[in-house]
Amino acid sequence: MSRHGAAAEASRLDRRLEALNEVRELAAGALPEDVLDGVLLVLERAASRRSLSADHTVVGFFGATGSGKSSLFNAVSGADIATAAVRRPTTSEPLAGIWGAEGSGELLDWLEVRNRHHATAVPGFADDGTGLILLDLPDFDSTRAANREIVERMVGLVDVLVWVLDPQKYADAAVHNDFLAPLASHGAVTLVVLNQIDRLPAQEVRPVLESLGGILARDGLGKVQVIGASALVGSGVDNVRAAIRQVATQRQAQSQRLGADVTRASARLAEASGAGETAGVTAAAKARLAEELSVAANVPLVVDAVVRSYRLESTRRTGWPVTRWLVRFRPDPLRRLNLRREGASAELNRTSLPSAGAPERARTDAAVREFADAASDGAPGPWRAVIRAAAREGREQLPDALDQAIASTELKAGRKAWWWRAFNIVQWLALLTALGGFAWLGVLAALGYFQLPVPQVPLVAGWPVPTVMIAGGALLGIVLAVLAKFIAAAAARARGAAARKRLKASVAAVAAKLVVEPVELEVSRLESFNKALRAASR
Structure with a gap:
C-alpha cells in the first residue's frame, strides 16, 4: 500500500492515542490504578515506538x-x-x-x-x-x-x-x-x-x-x-x-499493532468502567434538594419570624395610640434570631437559630443522598460511587454554610410600608379630636362648678359636639386599628413570601456550590470519558 495509506493510518492512530490519554486522565480516581497503569504503559510504548524507525x-x-x-x-x-x-x-x-x-x-x-x-x-x-x-x-x-x-x-x-x-x-x-x-x-x-x-x-x-x-x-x-x-x-x-x-x-503494521494495543486497552477500560450513561442533574432534583435543605436550615422558622415581626411593627406604627405602647414590651422575633442587622457585617454575622441536631442532619444527609442517587442513576458502578462521593464531600460544611447564607440574606423585614404613615396621621388626628372633646366638656364642667355662665353647646343630629368628638375620635381610632391588623396580615404574608423566595435562593446557592456543582462535574467527567472511550475504541 502507498505511503499515503500509511500516513492516513498513522493519523487515525494519533487521534485514538489522544483519546486514550484523555480517557486515562478522566478515569483517574474512578477506575482501578492497575488498569490505568496498563493504559499508561500502552501510551508510553506507542510514543517510544513511533519515535523510532517507521521504515x-x-x-x-x-x-x-x-x-x-x-x-x-x-x-x-x-x-x-x-x-x-x-x-x-x-x-x-x-x-x-x-x-x-x-x-x-x-x-x-x-x-x-x-x-x-x-x-x-x-x-x-x-x-x-x-x-x-x-x-x-x-x-x-x-x-x-x-x-x-x-x-x-x-x-x-x-x-x-x-x-x-x-x-x-x-x-x-x-x-x-x-x-x-x-x-x-x-x-x-x-x-x-x-x-x-x-x-x-x-x-x-x-x-x-x-x-x-x-x-x-x-x-x-x-x-x-x-x-x-x-x-x-x-x-x-x-x-x-x-x-x-x-x-x-x-507500511501499516506499526500503526495497526499500536492501534490493536489501543483497542485492547480501551476494552479493559470499558470492562473496568462498565457501560451506561448517567441521568444527570435535573432542575426538579435541584429544586427538591433546595427545598429539603431549606427545611433543615429552619427557613420556615425565619419566614414565620419575618411575618410576625412585620405585624408587630405595623401595630407599633398604626395601632390605637392609647394602647400601642404596650406592644413595645413584646420582643421582635427577628431580633431574637439575630437576623435584624443594624449595620453589622453580613459575612461575620451569625444567627441564633437552633443548631442542627440529629433530625436536621439526618434530613440533610437524606436530601443529599437522594439528589446523588437521582443524578447517578444509570451510571456504571465505579462512576456511581464517584458521583455519590462528590455529593457527600461538602456535607460537613453544609450546616455552617446554610446558617451563613440565612444570616447574609437581606430579608427586608424592617422596610417601612407607605400606608403606615397615613394610618398613623389619621390615628393621631382621631385621638386629638377625642381629647379636644374631653377638653371642651372639661371646660363646660368647670364653668358650671364655679357657677359661671355656661355657653350653649352646639348639637349635631341632637348630640353635643364635644360628645360626638369623643365618641367619633375613639371609634375611628379603634376601627383604624382593626383595619390596620387586616392590612398588616395580608402585607406580612406577602413580605414573608418574598423573604422565603430570597432565603431559598440563598440556600440553593449553597447547595449549588457544595453539592450540585461537584456532582455536575463528575457527571460531565463521565460523559467526557464515554465520548473519549468511544473515540479510542474505534
Whole structure:
C-alpha cells in the first residue's frame, strides 16, 4: 500500500492515542490504578515506538519447544542468517535478521536485541528497499523464567506476531489461553504458521488446518491467516515469506499493532468502567434538594419570624395610640434570631437559630443522598460511587454554610410600608379630636362648678359636639386599628413570601456550590470519558 495509506493510518492512530490519554486522565480516581497503569504503559510504548524507525517492520517469531520455530526463521530469512544462528552464544537471547540497516540501530536498542545480523535480500523477499527486522525469540514454554519474560516483553513490542505451531501441540492451552486469546484484537498483525506438516499424512493436512482455524476462531482470531509449512522440506515457506513481505510493504503494521494495543486497552477500560450513561442533574432534583435543605436550615422558622415581626411593627406604627405602647414590651422575633442587622457585617454575622441536631442532619444527609442517587442513576458502578462521593464531600460544611447564607440574606423585614404613615396621621388626628372633646366638656364642667355662665353647646343630629368628638375620635381610632391588623396580615404574608423566595435562593446557592456543582462535574467527567472511550475504541 502507498505511503499515503500509511500516513492516513498513522493519523487515525494519533487521534485514538489522544483519546486514550484523555480517557486515562478522566478515569483517574474512578477506575482501578492497575488498569490505568496498563493504559499508561500502552501510551508510553506507542510514543517510544513511533519515535523510532517507521521504515522498519519488526516481525517476531514465537513458538513452543520443538515447534521448529528457529528452523522456520532460518528458512524464511535465508542462508546468511542460518549460518549466523549456529554461532549464537545462547538460545535465550533474541536473534535479529535485518534488511535495511539505516535507522535499525536505535530500534533494536529499544527492543534490547544485541545479536544483530544484516542480511542480503532473498528473491521475492524484502528486495524493494523496505526495512524489515525478523526476530527469532526464545521458546515461550521454556523452563527458564528469563526466557518467558523476554517472550512476554516482545509480545508487547513487535509490530507483527508470527506464531509457529506444530501438529502435535497446535491445540495446547498454554499458547491459546496465555497468548493468542488475550491478543484477539491484534488479528490484523498476527500470522499463524502450522509448521512440520511434512510429518502429517497428506490427507490429514487440510483437516488439521481447519481444526486449528476453528480453535483460533474461538480465541477471537477467526480472520487470522493460517499457513501450513515445513521448514525441513521447504513447503509453504514461500507463502510465509510472501505474507510477511505483504505486511512490510504496506507500511501499516506499526500503526495497526499500536492501534490493536489501543483497542485492547480501551476494552479493559470499558470492562473496568462498565457501560451506561448517567441521568444527570435535573432542575426538579435541584429544586427538591433546595427545598429539603431549606427545611433543615429552619427557613420556615425565619419566614414565620419575618411575618410576625412585620405585624408587630405595623401595630407599633398604626395601632390605637392609647394602647400601642404596650406592644413595645413584646420582643421582635427577628431580633431574637439575630437576623435584624443594624449595620453589622453580613459575612461575620451569625444567627441564633437552633443548631442542627440529629433530625436536621439526618434530613440533610437524606436530601443529599437522594439528589446523588437521582443524578447517578444509570451510571456504571465505579462512576456511581464517584458521583455519590462528590455529593457527600461538602456535607460537613453544609450546616455552617446554610446558617451563613440565612444570616447574609437581606430579608427586608424592617422596610417601612407607605400606608403606615397615613394610618398613623389619621390615628393621631382621631385621638386629638377625642381629647379636644374631653377638653371642651372639661371646660363646660368647670364653668358650671364655679357657677359661671355656661355657653350653649352646639348639637349635631341632637348630640353635643364635644360628645360626638369623643365618641367619633375613639371609634375611628379603634376601627383604624382593626383595619390596620387586616392590612398588616395580608402585607406580612406577602413580605414573608418574598423573604422565603430570597432565603431559598440563598440556600440553593449553597447547595449549588457544595453539592450540585461537584456532582455536575463528575457527571460531565463521565460523559467526557464515554465520548473519549468511544473515540479510542474505534
